[in-house]
Amino acid sequence: MPKTYPIIGAALPVRPELSGWSISHDQEHQRQVSLFLHALDKMQKKDPLEDQLSYFRISGTPYMQCLYNIMINELLPKIKDVTQRASWREAADRWRLPFWDWALPQEDTQKLGLPNILSQDKFDILELGGSTKFSITNPMFKYTHRMHIDGKLTPVPMGDERMGDLKVTYTVTDKVDKETELNVSISTRFGKTQGTSRYANPLTQEWVDGNQRLDLVNNALQNPNWRWMDSDELTSGSLASNVHRLLSDNYFKSYKPFSSTCCPPGEDHNPNDHLSLEMIHNNIHVRPPRQFVGGGGKDEKGVPTNGSMSNVPVSSFDPVFWMHHNNIDRIFAIWQFLNPEAWLTPDDNCKPTEELQPFHMDEKGTVFTANDVRRWEKFGYTYPELVTGMTKEKLQQLINDKYARPSVQELMESRDGKGITDTHFQDYVINVQYDRYALQGQPYTIFFVLQVDEDHVYYVGQISTFSAQLSGDCGNCESQKKHGVLSKGQVPLTPQLVRLVRKYSTFLKDASGITGVNVGLNPEFMNVFLQKTLYWHVLTVRRSINLFYEVYVPVLITLIEFWERGSTIRGSELGGVNTYREGCVR
Template sequence: MDFQPITGINTKAPDGRTPVRKDIDIWFQEQVQGNSIQLTLFVEALAAIQSHPLENQLSYFRLAGIHSAPWTSWDNVKAPDGPDVVPKDKIPGYCVHNDFTFPTWHRVYMLLFEQTLYDEMLVFIRKNIPEALQDTWTQEAGQWRLPYWDFARFGDYIPDFPQATEGILRLPIMAMLPDVNILVVNSDRQDMELAPRQNPLYKYKAQTEMGKLDDPYKIKGENGHDKGSGLDYTYPWDKCVSTTKYGIRQGDPETAWTNAEQNWRFSNQALNEHEWNKEVIYKPLPTLQEMTYRLLTYDYDCWGAFATTQYMERHGQKPINWLSLEFIHNNIHNWVGGSQFTPPQKETDLWGAGHMSSVAMAAFDPIFFIYHCNIDRLTAIWQTLHKDKWFDDPDSQAVQANDLAPFHKDSADKFYTSDHVQYWRKLGYDYDIVQGDKPDEDRADPDIRTKIRSLYGVRTHEVYDNLPDWQRKDYIITVLYDRYALNGEAYAINIFLGHMVDDQFHGQNSVNFVARVYTFSSSLDQGSEGSCGNCKTQQRKGVLSMAQVPATLAMRRFEYDDTEDVPMYFVAVDRCNNRVDVAVTLEIWQAEEPFFLLPGRGGGEGDEYQHIKGGEKAPDSVGHSGPA
């Protein structure tokens, strides 16, 4: 039996270096102002795989289904064995969330998607482009690589596109455009001209309602249970033809779910949680940007601390180790898609659910792939700055040789492992922030750190540099939680500094709100539907998760108080935005200097951050209409 070999794109730039994956906003602007060839190829290739029959394992639907639903085999690969509770007639899934191979598994996944689009580009050129132009178009295809969405970079103004708001965190412009202008063959079939085309990155549209697809590709609704009210509900993914952002709302007619809205303005608003420092003298500093800057500035103990939310006592001793790539990733899934299906009691501006917030359905939204391309980019940056920390701790080494199923290196039955993907240039792509002047050469570390600061640290430095010395202490909050506390159903932990107000516990507009931790998990009780075997195994073993959020600017409100007297609370809320009782350990830590000035940038002997106090569950009056 032959398997699908994943090799990447084996072309080089004219100077011999590996072509780079570009920031999609910058790339889009280059294409609109340039010849638009790569833009045309990208749109045509993505549209083509979205229209392929489901029996084709390189169709968009089947590629998206690798991530989770509809729990079918891909490339004739049985998923890793799960516990006995996984139905024996179902694939228990290839999930690697809350795991040390989270970055490496998704690296191969993006490589497969990139390769599939490139191959489709060549087919399009051969079938549709006038022969006299085919060489030029083939060369352009060879220089293309999957673009990434730099979610922590403030957006640029792009002329003629009012959606391109400047100076805030936002979705890429292409993800907000229902149509784009691309090149089409003119009437005499000798040349090309621009014409509007439906944008396949805006949403994915299936052949029919996904619940009406033939087995084994039929999508089921995702069951949920509101513990507080006793309400059972179902996310109606089965009623959807198209993917959506914040477009699924309980109470709307089913016809509204079929082709629900792309409420990208809600996504943009959520991405800017929490816009700290709104005083006139400063520009806002979103938590997401500061966390990304910290992620690339901290000197972590090991690979495991950087890579995953999975708690291990060994690297949980230092508070900086609690901020991981995967935690940042989890929150963004929620911010982009929206997870609240039922009507909220307050803060209705972000009401609505979308595919990106669901583990089962996230990969069906096309933004998933350019989003995860940036997750891979952040991994490559961190690797370049920490070359000696590749699976260097005992916990991650225990899974280092695991097969990254269902991905094959060749047509024989040989899987990728994490070591196969350590060096991304060997996979046929690079990123400009880490690429040196010569082939296979890294950019110098100081240059990379300067670029990191210019992308993510300017506003952080503006804020901290203007504080008097006695206000420049750094505060972080660590969070220990059980991802499976609600039997896997996703929930959020809202964190507050200061006294709680009874009806203020929902999110960023609530009094004294600091930040939110989203579990990005899904119910492990889906009836006859498949579930994640890895997740069920972790649940059985009692595996916990951890996160870290910045709290320096939140603490400025209490600059004249003794920090030990400042109350710290959490409220856990389910996807109905109702309070749920789960066990959470909250701790606040203090360093004497801003994190970017600390010796070893917080990764020295472990004594830069001193424990201040623990937090506690909010009083029962907060968010409870009756007994808990």
């Protein structure tokens, strides 16, 4: 019998981590970076009235294929050397849209925040077909909206009347909600802008042109404290902590609570289930008082700030949008690998066979369903953590090493009588249920602080709605509001409490007035301490809101097991519910 040979497909190309890929010395990576930035620049400069595949027309939809087509049809033909053209074609064929892992320090800066490829207005890339680098205007820095006027490509406002039905009309206007009598908004006209901004003052010409206040963006990711709060970096590592929890073994028992903030009335909700991928996604778009990437609130001098990423209707114009969403897709793919049987069920409101308008899989107009897009590999890519040979055990350890080890090491250093043993520690989380339509869909954020006394206020976390004003074109939104569907969220407290206890043990005991117990994570101290010091407050894009009653806030506690190599958060029931009050902490 002749020998047979199995037919094995080539390994799937990997979506690279953005910061490392952009500074890589690997020749193929350098060629890919050059092709990518050239293609994105060309795409952004296509007139939206003349080209349906312009950046403006398809922002918010996956445009990887459009960029690839530009590489193949417009860039590679410029390379005259046949051998070089073939090598660059191989690089293009293996290129995949990268992801931005905002939970970890960036490889090029060694800090949390934006990598240089998202924060520098100029970026060095290879000449097409060559090995010499030159500097280009970086299309990842911002998007500028252009049209052909008198034969010349000219920056114009996105709400220019010549755009017709395509013009941007999104405006957040001052208004009082009749039901709550709350002033909930800010006068910001995005149609006036011709460039995307991060933390720009919407009252200036810089806002029109597109302004990037990168110090505020990076500071919001590294240390998101209010200007009137203590500047201690109590929140660093909270992003990694959320990712670790989301991917921990058995934290979720089913797909629905993992994926969504939706909290339908009348259903039983496991306390662990208050965390979700959607919640983490929202918080990167919007975080008080400095929305992570877009901007919002006021800066240290009281100057108002705003930006594209903080506002749903225009967020996808910022080039960082897809780098963020690819990371969300990556986290989802990792969770699917760890939980291969978990998926939508026929009983869910969104069924696995439901059509995902307006996305078509062929020229006949066949619409994708949820089942059609369940597996990421069928779209021709994978992620570094999911390459051939990966097992669930290896992947879980990799997640622990990446996202849990720093927190666990800090906990291990705090074992001296503070409620932490060699194998266990008390874990505290805030679980929140809220009405995202309480302000008629206007986005707002619930933030949490520990107010030890008038002079010591520590920011510990937030929940952001990342919603848009109800306008009648979202049937699902109107239905959820009508039926009283709430949303849910979770804020881990343990990393912040550990840092606070380590640094201010004696002060906390004196200021809190708690006697007879050791200061630490032990429930005897923390139950009283949190009752005395934990406050929550609501903030819209521009201002604070008092007397807001649409939020239920319990704090829960459970015992967590960890090992020397990492930690694991079991799916054990959280308990010890206490409710907390709203309070203004100015």
